[in-house]
Amino acid sequence: MTRYIVRRLLITIPVLFGVILLVFIVGRLLPGDPCRILLGERASDAVCADFNHRFGFDRPVVDQFTAYLGALAQGDLGSSFRTSRPVATLLIERLPMTLELSIYALLFATTVGILLGVISAYKRNSAIDVLTMAGANLGVSIPVFVLGLLLASVFALVLKGTPFSLPPSGRLTPGLEIVPLATRWGMVNDHGPLRAVVDFVSNMYTVNGLLSAQWNVFIDAIRHLILPAVALGTIPLAIIARITRSSLVDVLGLDYIRTARAKGLGDRAVVRRHALPNAMLPLVTIVGLQIGGLLSGAVLTETIFVLPGVGLATYDAITSHDFAVIQGFTLVIAIGFLFINLIVDLSYAYLDPRIRPA
Amino acid sequence: MTTAAAPVPLGVEVARPGRQANLWRDTLRNVLRQRNARVGLTILGILLMAAVFADVLSPYDPDQTLLGTEKRLTPPCIHLLGCPADRVEHPFGLDANGRDEFSRVLHGARISLQVGFITVGFAIVLGMLLGLVAGYAGGWTETLIMRVMDVLLVFPALLLAIAIVAALGPGLINAQLAIGIVAIPVYARVMRASVLSVRETDFVTASRALGESAFGLIFRRILPNALTPIIVAGTLGIAGAVLDIAALSFLGLGAQPPLAEWGSMIGQDRNYVFTAPYLIWFPGFALALTVFGFNLLGDGLRDALDPRLNR
Numbered sequence: 001m002t003r004y005i006v007r008r009l010l011i012t013i014p015v016l017f018g019v020i021l022l023v024f025i026v027g028r029l030l031p032g033d034p035c036r037i038l039l040g041e042r043a044s045d046a047v048c049a050d051f052n053h054r055f056g057f058d059r060p061v062v063d064q065f066t067a068y069l070g071a072l073a074q075g076d077l078g079s080s081f082r083t084s085r086p087v088a089t090l091l092i093e094r095l096p097m098t099l100e101l102s103i104y105a106l107l108f109a110t111t112v113g114i115l116l117g118v119i120s121a122y123k124r125n126s127a128i129d130v131l132t133m134a135g136a137n138l139g140v141s142i143p144v145f146v147l148g149l150l151l152a153s154v155f156a157l158v159l160k161g162t163p164f165s166l167p168p169s170g171r172l173t174p175g176l177e178i179v180p181l182a183t184r185w186g187m188v189n190d191h192g193p194l195r196a197v198v199d200f201v202s203n204m205y206t207v208n209g210l211l212s213a214q215w216n217v218f219i220d221a222i223r224h225l226i227l228p229a230v231a232l233g234t235i236p237l238a239i240i241a242r243i244t245r246s247s248l249v250d251v252l253g254l255d256y257i258r259t260a261r262a263k264g265l266g267d268r269a270v271v272r273r274h275a276l277p278n279a280m281l282p283l284v285t286i287v288g289l290q291i292g293g294l295l296s297g298a299v300l301t302e303t304i305f306v307l308p309g310v311g312l313a314t315y316d317a318i319t320s321h322d323f324a325v326i327q328g329f330t331l332v333i334a335i336g337f338l339f340i341n342l343i344v345d346l347s348y349a350y351l352d353p354r355i356r357p358a
Numbered sequence: 359m360t361t362a363a364a365p366v367p368l369g370v371e372v373a374r375p376g377r378q379a380n381l382w383r384d385t386l387r388n389v390l391r392q393r394n395a396r397v398g399l400t401i402l403g404i405l406l407m408a409a410v411f412a413d414v415l416s417p418y419d420p421d422q423t424l425l426g427t428e429k430r431l432t433p434p435c436i437h438l439l440g441c442p443a444d445r446v447e448h449p450f451g452l453d454a455n456g457r458d459e460f461s462r463v464l465h466g467a468r469i470s471l472q473v474g475f476i477t478v479g480f481a482i483v484l485g486m487l488l489g490l491v492a493g494y495a496g497g498w499t500e501t502l503i504m505r506v507m508d509v510l511l512v513f514p515a516l517l518l519a520i521a522i523v524a525a526l527g528p529g530l531i532n533a534q535l536a537i538g539i540v541a542i543p544v545y546a547r548v549m550r551a552s553v554l555s556v557r558e559t560d561f562v563t564a565s566r567a568l569g570e571s572a573f574g575l576i577f578r579r580i581l582p583n584a585l586t587p588i589i590v591a592g593t594l595g596i597a598g599a600v601l602d603i604a605a606l607s608f609l610g611l612g613a614q615p616p617l618a619e620w621g622s623m624i625g626q627d628r629n630y631v632f633t634a635p636y637l638i639w640f641p642g643f644a645l646a647l648t649v650f651g652f653n654l655l656g657d658g659l660r661d662a663l664d665p666r667l668n669r
Binding site: 014015018019022026029137138140141142143144145146149150152153156157292293295296297299300303304311314315318319321326330333334337338341 | 394505506508509510512513514515516517520521522524525597601604605608609611621624625628631632635638639642645646647649650653654657
């Protein structure tokens with residue numbers, strides 16, 4: 001097992017290098033002079049020369065790349081050209097929002113998806129099964145942005161005034177204050193890594209509300225996240241439901257299930273204790289794969305529900321040619337994705353001994 | 359599992375005289391036996407008709423503003439469903455520029471179908487070539503190609519596409535190119551896996567022994583036998599490509615107004631979601647229906663063509 005983990009980690013290294021290189025190249029390929037884009041068309045040549053020198057654009061590309069690698073090795077992601085703020089700080093502000101949204105979306109997708117899949121497999125070829133699977137097929141076909149707008153119009157307009165109405169945009173109702181955890185815990189003057197972690201957690205509003213017992217903030221933040229999470233989670237939900245069903249149907253046809261039935265176990269016990277654990281294997285891979293898709297969806301969801309997350313920030317950075325931010329954000333996203341794939345592969349090897357190399 | 363007949367490679371079937379037509383007919387019959395495929399084909403057939411005859415079917419020019427005579431953002435009006443006869447009929451209403459939404463949605467079918475086929479076609483051709491070379495050559499060539507594909511797969515597809523479009527400049531063609539590039543690794547992987555499984559079969563070894571060139575081996579022996587998974591992946595891929603290009607257009611990076619493309623129409627009119635929601639509903643429904651059709655057809659094809667996956 002250890003050898004497998006080490007080998008799997010070693011494979012990740014060249015891919016990681018490729019990711020860094022690609023991010024760097026795409027950043028340089030963006031058309032237009034960064035100086036003129038940021039400082040305006042009428043910036044003088046002298047000003048631009050100074051600008052290019054300051055950010056190292058006047059040096060050969062290879063030098064720029066090695067300098068970039070060197071800074072990365074020290075954990076320095078650079079600073080935004082537009083706002084001069086460190087990319088790491090921007091990440092601490094933006095990433096928690098997206099993480100929070102993705103977690104709720106994934107939670108919604110896996111619980112409801114597995115439930116629907118199990119019911120479908122258990123009652124296969126019944127009306128419920130056909131309906132659920134048709135629904136799942138429809139679910140993968142609805143674009144995130146259409147579903148998002150649809151949900152917003154139903155829950156914020158049609159159901160307005162009823163207890164089911166939900167806010168269509170933002171993270172908190174205007175007027176509601178959220179106190180950063182650092183302030184609450186008297187860490188304002190602390191600037192170490194611990195402070196960064198606390199700020200990161202603090203920017204996940206539901207967690208913040210929970211930790212500091214601000215229940216009105218917690219509930220308000222949750223209410224603001226329901227529609228985006230449902231919009232973002234629907235496609236993964238449909239995929240998970242389909243995989244759960246087909247995997248469980250396969251397992252239910254196996255001999256050991258027949259044996260379990262033969263010794264007199266009830267249907268429910270057979271499914272829950274014997275079939276489900278084995279049917280869950282393919283799900284690990286699928287759920288892992290969905291996380292990459294979630295980030296693509298997050299760009300759209302954050303646009304529609306006006307949520308200041310990392311998806312929207314990356315989109316803004318790309319369209320405004322803020323190289324450092326693009327590089328930093330995509331790199332962190334890609335590394336996160338690599339890491340998730342690694343965990344998926346390892347957990348798969350852990351769960352299924354046949355994959356484990358001798 | 360009684361009489362375990364040896365699996366007959368497809369190529370052997372084709373070689374028998376007079377069998378080729380039957381092979382295709384059998385395949386078609388297998389596909390049509392799948393309910394998913396039948397429903398998918400029906401939906402896509404209707405959409406294809408809408409796309410081909412969009413000019414005949416649509417009552418107005420999709421780009422023509424009717425502002426001189428009518429008010430913008432007029433809600434849908436269908437006489438058959440009780441709309442007063444003195445009002446002009448607009449089944450899907452008028453958009454913010456006073457254009458007939460029905461005509462625009464119809465013309466959108468043309469763009470979305472075209473865009474889906476072209477994008478996936480581009481990705482398949484390049485992906486297949488890379489996968490063929492990687493699978494056939496092996497060694498360093500394979501490692502290099504497949505690692506580059508891994509790198510591309512690490513990025514969330516839409517973010518990578520946004521970055522490529524930002525580099526090339528917004529527009530429908532560049533959006534297609536971006537989505538196409540992002541999709542290449544999928545086909546390269548599928549193709550390589552097929553090549554690896556076909557490469558060592560007896561009929562390929564036999565062809566090589568008979569002196570067939572590498573080119574002939576790849577294109578006459580290996581490629582035809584590796585096509586099935588590509589067709590399945592491609593059909594499902596069109597669904598994804600249509601969605602992604604609509605998403606780019608929604609963000610303003612793909613099709614540019616006034617072109618009647620569904621994603622771009624929804625993006626343009628998204629601020630009217632509370633006042634004129636039909637401007638979101640109709641193109642959104644058309645988009646979902648197209649994707650639904652390709653998804654169903656892809657599922658049906660997979661069940662029909664790949665018996666191992668039959669459930």
